[in-house]
Amino acid sequence: xxxxxxxxxxxxxxxxxxxxxxxxxxxxxxxxxxxxxxxxxxxxxxxxxxxxxxxxxxxxxxxxxxxxxxxxxxxxxxxxxxxxxxxxxxxxxxxxxxxxxxxxxxxxxxxxxxxxxxxxxxxxxxxxxxxxxxxxxxxxxxxxxxxxxxxxxxxxxxxxxxxxxxxxxxxxxxxxxxxxxxxxxxxxxxxxxxxxxxxxxxxxxxxxxxxxxxxxxxxxxxxxxxxxxxxxxxxxxxxxxxxxxxxxxxxxxxxxxxxxxxxxx
Amino acid sequence: xxxxxxxxxxxxxxxxxxxxxxxxxxxxxxxxxxxxxxxxxxxxxxxxxxxxxxxxxxxxxxxxxxxxxxxxxxxxxxxxxxxxxxxxxxxxxxxxxxxxxxxxxxxxxxxxxxxxxxxxxxxxxxxxxxxxxxxxxxxxxxxxxxxxxxxxxxxxxxxxxxxxxxxxxxxxxxxxxxxxxxxxxxxxxxxxxxxxxxxxxxxxxxxxxxxxxxxxxxxxxxxxxxxxxxxxxxxxxxxxxxxxxxxxxxxxxxxxxxxxxxxxxxxxxxxxxxxxxxxxxxxxxxxxxxxxxxxxxxxxxxxxxxxxxxxxxxxxxxxxxxxxxxxxxxxxxxxxxxxxxxxxxxxxxxx
Numbered sequence: 001x002x003x004x005x006x007x008x009x010x011x012x013x014x015x016x017x018x019x020x021x022x023x024x025x026x027x028x029x030x031x032x033x034x035x036x037x038x039x040x041x042x043x044x045x046x047x048x049x050x051x052x053x054x055x056x057x058x059x060x061x062x063x064x065x066x067x068x069x070x071x072x073x074x075x076x077x078x079x080x081x082x083x084x085x086x087x088x089x090x091x092x093x094x095x096x097x098x099x100x101x102x103x104x105x106x107x108x109x110x111x112x113x114x115x116x117x118x119x120x121x122x123x124x125x126x127x128x129x130x131x132x133x134x135x136x137x138x139x140x141x142x143x144x145x146x147x148x149x150x151x152x153x154x155x156x157x158x159x160x161x162x163x164x165x166x167x168x169x170x171x172x173x174x175x176x177x178x179x180x181x182x183x184x185x186x187x188x189x190x191x192x193x194x195x196x197x198x199x200x201x202x203x204x205x206x207x208x209x210x211x212x213x214x215x216x217x218x219x220x221x222x223x224x225x226x227x228x229x230x231x232x233x234x235x236x237x238x239x240x241x242x243x244x245x246x247x248x249x250x251x252x253x254x255x256x257x258x259x260x261x262x263x264x265x
Numbered sequence: 266x267x268x269x270x271x272x273x274x275x276x277x278x279x280x281x282x283x284x285x286x287x288x289x290x291x292x293x294x295x296x297x298x299x300x301x302x303x304x305x306x307x308x309x310x311x312x313x314x315x316x317x318x319x320x321x322x323x324x325x326x327x328x329x330x331x332x333x334x335x336x337x338x339x340x341x342x343x344x345x346x347x348x349x350x351x352x353x354x355x356x357x358x359x360x361x362x363x364x365x366x367x368x369x370x371x372x373x374x375x376x377x378x379x380x381x382x383x384x385x386x387x388x389x390x391x392x393x394x395x396x397x398x399x400x401x402x403x404x405x406x407x408x409x410x411x412x413x414x415x416x417x418x419x420x421x422x423x424x425x426x427x428x429x430x431x432x433x434x435x436x437x438x439x440x441x442x443x444x445x446x447x448x449x450x451x452x453x454x455x456x457x458x459x460x461x462x463x464x465x466x467x468x469x470x471x472x473x474x475x476x477x478x479x480x481x482x483x484x485x486x487x488x489x490x491x492x493x494x495x496x497x498x499x500x501x502x503x504x505x506x507x508x509x510x511x512x513x514x515x516x517x518x519x520x521x522x523x524x525x526x527x528x529x530x531x532x533x534x535x536x537x538x539x540x541x542x543x544x545x546x547x548x549x550x551x552x553x554x555x556x557x558x559x560x561x562x563x564x565x566x567x568x569x570x571x572x573x574x575x576x577x578x579x580x581x582x583x584x585x586x587x588x589x590x591x592x593x594x595x596x597x598x599x600x601x602x603x604x605x606x607x608x609x610x611x612x613x614x615x616x
Contacts, residue, residue: 011417013417013418013558016417016418016420016556016557016558017420017556017557017579019417019420019421021421028417028421096394097385097388097395097397098388098389098394098395101389123539125418126416126417127416128397128398128415128416128418128538128539129385129395129397129398130381130385130397131381131384131385131388131395131397132385133385134381134382134385134386135385135386135388135389135395137386138385138386138389138390139389143353143354143467143468143469144353144382144386145353145469146378146381146382147378159472162378163378163531164351164377164378164379165290165377165378165477165533166290166291166476166477167474167475167476167477168474168475168477169350169351169471169473169474170471170472170473170474170475171353171469171470171471171472172469172470172472173468173469173470174468174469177468184525224394225388225392225393225394225427225429225430226394226395226396226425226426226427227425227426227427227428228423228424228425228426229411229423229424229425229426230423230424231421231422231423231424232413232421232422232423232424233420233421233422234419234421234422234561234564236560236564236582236583237582237583238569238582238583238584238585239585239586240581240582240584240585240586240587241585241586241587242586242587242588242589243570243586243587243588244588244589246598247590247591247594247595247597247598248598248601248602250572250588250590250595250598251595251598251599251601251602252602253586253588254549254570254586254588254595254599255599255602255603255606257547257568257570257585257586258489258513258546258547258549258568258570261546261547261567261568262488262546262547262567263488263489263513263515263546263547264514265489265512265513265514265603265606
């Protein structure tokens, strides 16, 4: 069984408080924020590896990402994936989810392998739209289910459980299918030093616009139906008046404040 | 910079029709519909816009009447028994057919688990832009829809436009906007044929459904929200917060670390951009550090009170009141205080 996992390098979400907007250029200053492999994507890689352990085949990693983030993609190889490819071209820059998913579709087609499963994380930590998985499935004309757990594959079908607000729906889906994997559904394995050395020896394939034969009107900023305007940093600061004293005094004051704010207590 | 940007775009047409997807579960219209309609009316009212609703589900006279009375001018329905429990192929095709029939300039969808999927997929089917999880919708000076989107966990908010394709598709999480009381309008109804559904050869089959047991008050509806963060440290301490929430007839919620620690069950109890947005009269946070995505989820709370041991905790910046202290100790004192005052006031009738 061949599985492709789409991943994304993102600025470390633990460091988002360091983000600033340049007041002149209105651009985001990302200095001092390291790039990591999107946390949700590790879950998808783990799901793929477990399925490979049961069914055989190979796990291929695909990312539309700048060259400098190769090492983050390598982490997925260190976890145990077999191959990795980066779709990377100046033409891909400025892509929204529409043109990103189109580019990923072209990359999957270009690999020339029939993938039974396409797995992704639920969302990226930076944009967090959760658009790309479903949009990629649409470009490929594959069925999809997002936010799934308990993936089982048998006789050309995948059964999964999808979380919705009111509970969990069980789906049985004919392969090939695109699934985005629920955040806590699988626990990503740890990477040993040996794994890292092994992954370091693997080459990462680079896929350019030319090799993919993309329609240039569909990729990058040019192919994006949405356009970004200004970035605004919200000013959510409040007074921060201090309540001091022993815990009992603090508790009494909290109740007073709650009452004044219109709560019956 | 923005001026230049606005000059370079070319409008296709002005916004004349807004279609809102009315998601129904188990025969109940979900609240996101009225929230979106209220917001749409707030920004487009008086501009001659037509407001329309889309329903895709089993035939339901009660829902249809509820929608007709909700303040819309047009109702589009596709009735089919295949559209009961959310099916990624049937529901998507149904909404696609309705949108093609209604031909709106703007399509608003509540970002439920189902709505997220449908809005994203429709973008590719209709070759148009999708803006997910809008924190606000506003009108630019020249009448274009400006979709305000949180990024980097809500640390920044970006303006997103869909300048050249239509409909502009935007998803918004339930609870982002307030539902207003809207007067009914004269409403024209169109039934869209469900024949395309019967012609589908679906790859997906629904094989089961486990309903989630809901017992606790949802955090989005409570006057008081108690929130526990990583600094609460233990499950046992988190229990104290649950008791305090109960004493205050409020609801308990948590941060991402609290979810990861298993103190709260799932995202329905997680406060933040990837969980729920809350707007209680009072929010009391214990051991909450103040990560951007969490702060974004409480920014509309009436009064924000935070208890944290760390005097430099980010949460204090966005709090009305801060108490530097041990979360467990203050929670215990609060529980004891409320238990005592509960005894004293028990015989009294609240005015």
